[in-house]
Amino acid sequence: MEVLSFLTDGVLLALAPTNLFLIVIGVTVGLFIGAMPGLGSVNGVAILLPITFLVPPGSAIIFLAAIYYGAMYGGAISSVALGIPGASTAVATTFDGRPLALQGRASLALVTAALASFVGGTVANVFFTLFAPILASLALSFGPPEIFALMLLAFATFVGLGGDDIPKTIFSICFGLVLATVGFDTISGEPRLVLFDIPGFLRGIGFIVLAIGVYGIGEMLWTIEQTRGEITTTNPKMTAKGMMSDTKEAVRRGWKGTWIGSLIGFFVGILPAAGATPGSLMSYGVAKMVSNTPQEFGNGSPNGVAAPEAANNSASTGSMLPMLTLGIPGSPTTAILLGGMVIWGLTPGPRLFVDESEFVWGLIGSFYISNIAALLINLAFIPLFIWMLRMPFTILAPLIFVLSIVGGFAASRSMHDLWLIVIFGIAAFFMRKFDYPLAPAVLAIVLGPIAEPTLRQSLLLSSGDPMIFFTRPIAGPITIIAIILILLPAIKLIRGSRRVEEA
Amino acid sequence: MRQGEISLAGLLALFSLYLMWKSTELPIGYIRGQGPGGGFWPFWLSFGMLLSCGAIAWNWWRGKSPASQSDDPIMDAFGWRTIIWVGGGLVAFVALIPIVSMYGAIALFLIYYLRFLGRHSWLLTLILATALPIGLFFFFEAAMLISMPQGMPFTQPFFDVMYDIIY
Numbered sequence: 264m265e266v267l268s269f270l271t272d273g274v275l276l277a278l279a280p281t282n283l284f285l286i287v288i289g290v291t292v293g294l295f296i297g298a299m300p301g302l303g304s305v306n307g308v309a310i311l312l313p314i315t316f317l318v319p320p321g322s323a324i325i326f327l328a329a330i331y332y333g334a335m336y337g338g339a340i341s342s343v344a345l346g347i348p349g350a351s352t353a354v355a356t357t358f359d360g361r362p363l364a365l366q367g368r369a370s371l372a373l374v375t376a377a378l379a380s381f382v383g384g385t386v387a388n389v390f391f392t393l394f395a396p397i398l399a400s401l402a403l404s405f406g407p408p409e410i411f412a413l414m415l416l417a418f419a420t421f422v423g424l425g426g427d428d429i430p431k432t433i434f435s436i437c438f439g440l441v442l443a444t445v446g447f448d449t450i451s452g453e454p455r456l457v458l459f460d461i462p463g464f465l466r467g468i469g470f471i472v473l474a475i476g477v478y479g480i481g482e483m484l485w486t487i488e489q490t491r492g493e494i495t496t497t498n499p500k501m502t503a504k505g506m507m508s509d510t511k512e513a514v515r516r517g518w519k520g521t522w523i524g525s526l527i528g529f530f531v532g533i534l535p536a537a538g539a540t541p542g543s544l545m546s547y548g549v550a551k552m553v554s555n556t557p558q559e560f561g562n563g564s565p566n567g568v569a570a571p572e573a574a575n576n577s578a579s580t581g582s583m584l585p586m587l588t589l590g591i592p593g594s595p596t597t598a599i600l601l602g603g604m605v606i607w608g609l610t611p612g613p614r615l616f617v618d619e620s621e622f623v624w625g626l627i628g629s630f631y632i633s634n635i636a637a638l639l640i641n642l643a644f645i646p647l648f649i650w651m652l653r654m655p656f657t658i659l660a661p662l663i664f665v666l667s668i669v670g671g672f673a674a675s676r677s678m679h680d681l682w683l684i685v686i687f688g689i690a691a692f693f694m695r696k697f698d699y700p701l702a703p704a705v706l707a708i709v710l711g712p713i714a715e716p717t718l719r720q721s722l723l724l725s726s727g728d729p730m731i732f733f734t735r736p737i738a739g740p741i742t743i744i745a746i747i748l749i750l751l752p753a754i755k756l757i758r759g760s761r762r763v764e765e766a
Numbered sequence: 767m768r769q770g771e772i773s774l775a776g777l778l779a780l781f782s783l784y785l786m787w788k789s790t791e792l793p794i795g796y797i798r799g800q801g802p803g804g805g806f807w808p809f810w811l812s813f814g815m816l817l818s819c820g821a822i823a824w825n826w827w828r829g830k831s832p833a834s835q836s837d838d839p840i841m842d843a844f845g846w847r848t849i850i851w852v853g854g855g856l857v858a859f860v861a862l863i864p865i866v867s868m869y870g871a872i873a874l875f876l877i878y879y880l881r882f883l884g885r886h887s888w889l890l891t892l893i894l895a896t897a898l899p900i901g902l903f904f905f906f907e908a909a910m911l912i913s914m915p916q917g918m919p920f921t922q923p924f925f926d927v928m929y930d931i932i933y
Contacts, residue, residue, distance in 0.1 A: 302910070306910070428822075428825070428831060429821075430818045430819075430821035430822045430825065431818070431822060433814065433818045433821075434778065434814075434815055434818035434819065434822070437811045437812070437814040437815045437818065438815055440807075440811045441785055441808050441811045441812055441815065444807060444808040444811075448792060448804030450800075450801075450804065451792070451803075451804045453792060453804055455789075455791070455792055455804055455805070455808065456785065456788050456789065456808055458788070480856065484849060484852060484853060487848055487849075487852055488841065488845045488848055488849055655884075657879075657880070657883065657884030657885075657886065658880065658884065658886070658894070660852075660879070661875065661876055661879035661880060661884070662898070664856060664859070664875070664879075665872050665875065665876065665898065665902075668856075668859060668860065668872075669868065669872065669902055669906070669914070672868065672914060672915070673906060673910070673912050673914075676912075678860075678863065678864065678915070681860050681863070682860060685856055685857060685860055688856070689853055692849070692853075693774065693840075694774070696767075696770070696833075696840060696841075697767075697770065697771050697774055697831075697833050698831065698832065698833065715807045718802075718807065719801045719802050719806070719807070720801070722796070722801050722802055723800070723801030723802075727796045727801075727802075
């Protein structure tokens with residue numbers, strides 16, 4: 264009951280006119296920043312951080328959390344409408360969001376994404392409210408072997424995502440992971456894999472460079488070549504009646520993915536260093552695995568949109584938990600929020616809930632209000648995003664190219680990276696022609712920087728013995744599940760080919 | 767397509783070998799007291815890429831992949847032409863950025879694409895080629911505080927006028 268009383272106070276604080284105004288502005292700004300390829304919540308929060316010094320810390324964090332929420336909703340818009348994941352958290356949304364848009368069902372994809380995000384956010388808020396301290400201690404029990412086992416589980420779900428050609432999927436995963444190692448060895452500090460001795464590679468290869476290359480350039484070239492430049496979206500329409508029926512369809516065909524995403528997203532989100540990207544990817548993989556119609560995934564399944572979207576919103580709230588209770592940021596955005604809190608004179612950690620309870624509960628209350636505001640604002644803007652899709656393809660295509668290049672530069676500020684985007688785009692086009700799945704490479708480049716240090720730290724802990732991943736109580740079961748998931752498609756394939764031979 | 771698939775697999779296998787060789791610039795084994803060397807992770811991943819290329823070639827030889835069963839060309843003349851015009855336009859777009867600035871390159875690329883590839887009217891082309899770079903200028907330089915490349919000195923008068931509006 265004490266929690267309810269605190270929460271009521273927090274919600275009332277969030278509903279104070281100034282705070283409510285900040286929530287609405289924050290969510291709207293976040294939505295548009297998130298919808299822009301190359302820019303995500305981290306940019307919005309970082310850029311607007313100085314503005315927050317004009318208001319009290321309680322209102323400041325509410326404003327930044329609202330931007331964070333808005334950007335998480337906005338990521339889906341770029342994935343569905345442009346086919347470019349604006350942030351790594353929205354990569355999995357592209358798998359089914361884009362096919363739905365190409366079938367003229369962009370409104371269904373966007374409504375599903377909005378509703379799933381809302382449910383994901385709400386479920387995470389409830390967990391956050393009720394179990395924050397207990398979950399924080401659970402998250403602390405995840406050391407390097409557990410995090411690496413989790414990464415292995417994420418890679419295992421890639422194998423399932425890549426289609427039937429397992430060697431090409433494994434190539435794609437390894438390729439993404441190798442690209443993530445370019446630059447400097449984070450442990451020894453020495454230059455590593457500086458390809459062809461070009462100094463630009465010392466800066467490494469960012470996720471956004473590969474993602475924009477693959478989706479913004481490669482995928483567009485592929486679409487132009489396949490459709491010969493004809494309009495590919497089949498007359499997307501947006502009426503009030505249509506939106507109502509889309510809402511009903513989204514609930515009916517997306518509820519399973521929404522719940523899977525909400526739960527997995529939150530628990531992966533609370534783990535330090537994991538965050539929303541592995542959460543959304545695992546949710547997509549699990550939703551596909553438990554679906555009665557897995558063949559629909561990748562071809563425009565509402566569950567395929569709902570699972571990653573529910574997960575990335577749920578994980579965003581989840582990643583606030585270690586930040587507030589332990590002072591450990593779960594994502595780059597929460598790292599900036601943490602920095603802001605320190606500047607405002609607050610000390611994140613176990614004492615925060617006791618010493619600054621009004622601040623903490625005001626923030627938690629604002630999560631609930633931001634989530635509702637984000638849903639309403641997002642739904643209100645859907646017609647605008649649908650209108651974008653009705654443009655002739657010969658106008659939409661150059662706009663996507665321009666946004667890709669300009670967004671790529673905004674993210675990295677390097678001409679070297681722009682050339683890489685073009686090279687990756689052209690390479691992706693030819694690899695796509697020969698059925699190489701490229702989504703696993705994009706996701707691997709995101710998870711690589713988490714996987715490698717945790718593997719090396721684990722092996723250092725065990726003096727080089729890989730059994731550390733099997734013998735620890737949390738890491739063991741996760742590793743075994745991951746190995747089974749990796750082997751499952753291979754076993755199915757072998758059994759299938761034996762049956763064919765017997766027949 | 768059949769020829770193309772094995773050629774691409776061969777090319778990727780060569781790239782994998784290059785990455786393996788490049789990884790050995792740092793230790794690839796276990797160093798007592800320090801854990802696996804800096805080259806360990808990329809070396810074995812590149813080896814994984816090489817093995818995958820071997821498996822792709824094996825599937826190709828058995829005719830298991832759709833491309834390995836097809837004698838069609840990778841693309842017809844129209845496809846090649848389209849890709850060269852669009853891809854070439856993109857290469858020119860990026861090459862022009864250090865010369866005419868990001869915004870100038872956007873305007874030129876839009877004129878090229880909308881007018882010459884898309885065959886839209888001059889009016890629509892010029893409206894978009896002017897409005898989009900200006901809109902992006904205010905979004906990035908004023909709202910997001912991100913400076914885009916300004917090109918060679920001759921573009922400076924344009925930036926002076928635009929910055930006067932912002933500040």
